[in-house]
Ligand SMILES: Nc1ncnc2c1ncn2[C@@H]1O[C@H](COP(=O)(O)OP(=O)(O)OP(=O)(O)O)[C@@H](O)[C@H]1O
């Protein structure tokens with residue numbers, strides 16, 4: 313391996329007990345790109361995404377072989393510190409999941425658990441993160457109100473801001489807009505475009521237009537196999553594999 | 566009979582059952598409070614009991630009730646919540662977890678009089694504490710442990726898994742997620758559980774007769790946990806059945822009313838912070 317990729321996955325296999333959910337996945341992702349993962353339901357997109365920050369470790373009976381490297385460092389190596397890995401590789405979930413706390417405390421949660429105590433520093437982080445997530449103007453007068461009082465779209469941007477507050481460099485997004493209305497979806501999509509300048513983003517989506525609109529590269533998964541990865545333009549106009557073509561033209565899945 | 570008729574009869578029966586419960590409660594309250602309230606006075610609540618002459622109070626008993634409750638919570642809360650958290654978060658399905666669960670089940674089905682006997686043998690005899698406030702508190706803690714384990718476990722299980730994932734995905738340790746997200750979110754449930762066990766503890770008599778004893782220290786208030794410490798509910802039983810004082814009946818009536826009021830007020834008071842907390846957590850709307 314001569315060139316250095318942001319993320320390098322090789323020979324990755326994952327088993328839920330006897331269920332072989334990922335087969336020999338090979339993938340590289342560069343810095344400051346948006347990679348979209350598409351494929352029919354149950355093909356292993358979420359499973360793959362969760363191998364990147366080891367969220368699958370939480371599930372009983374999961375077995376993983378092969379390697380995942382972030383910045384050249386093996387995520388599954390014995391010396392890997394999961395806490396610092398998850399700090400670097402953050403995750404936004406399908407359903408907005410703000411904590412039942414104030415907006416301020418939600419954003420400050422990450423920095424606080426990582427040791428930032430000073431009020432002035434936290435204030436600054438909260439404002440910066442909310443601005444980055446394009447939420448500041450909507451919530452700046454109600455920072456001490458509960459985050460559960462926000463709309464679904466605002467909650468999802470809050471979750472993104474909460475993640476940005478710990479300054480990760482990879483953002484994993486698992487269908488972040490599937491629970492949102494079209495306007496909120498648009499806001500999150502716009503957000504990904506500005507975030508791309510500083511972060512590497514991997515996003516799972518069922519929405520072909522969304523993948524086409526926002527991503528640089530797209531990977532198509534089917535039944536636990538990675539069928540192909542290519543430039544998004546190429547995948548949506550002239551894919552190499554017949555199965556990819558069938559999927560994006562709606563012939564199955 | 567048509568289904569409509571059956572429906573009408575069923576409605577009437579359910580309605581009657583409801584009325585019956587309200588009537589029973591009303592009658593009960595009127596009897597207890599009606600007889601007891603006239604006996605209550607500041608002097609009755611604060612002064613020491615008499616052995617032979619009339620006019621004794623229940624000050625030390627009232628104090629002991631709360632002191633024993635406090636000490637028992639001090640012991641049972643950390644253990645009960647700890648085990649509950651363990652079962653809810655860490656416990657995988659294995660022999661050890663099953664053993665904890667079975668133990669909790671078994672403990673919660675033990676009659677309290679048996680706990681009393683056990684406490685007597687262990688604390689009063691084996692440890693040589695005699696009748697003591699501490700012995701009573703320890704036994705009470707054992708009695709309440711299963712309930713606390715269960716409400717903690719249930720409270721934490723009821724917290725959406727998404728909070729747990731969100732916290733870990735931000736790079737928190739499990740312990741940070743438990744302390745800062747799971748437990749606060751489960752707190753209203755846990756507090757309700759504590760209220761219930763506390764109410765039960767304030768009213769408990771069987772186990773305390775054996776462990777905390779039937780009389781009180783000569784000093785009042787006496788914070789020494791090794792002293793004998795009869796509580797209000799035990800005193801109620803004692804004056805009704807064994808006491809020599811001529812005004813035993815009045816004292817019993819007064820104690821019953823006082824006990825009822827104390828438990829009600831205690832439940833209401835502890836319910837308030839829990840409700841405020843709940844509001845703060847969920848958006849204060
Ligand atoms: N916790 C789990 N335990 C066991 N099997 C699981 C678990 N999670 C997922 N699977 C299985 O792994 C396979 C891939 O699931 P995964 O959730 O990754 O699919 P997905 O592509 O994200 O689907 P969707 O688009 O519906 O979200 C499925 O067969 C699923 O049943």
Ligand SMILES: [Mg+2]
Pocket residue numbers: 357358359486
């Ligand atoms: Mg999924």
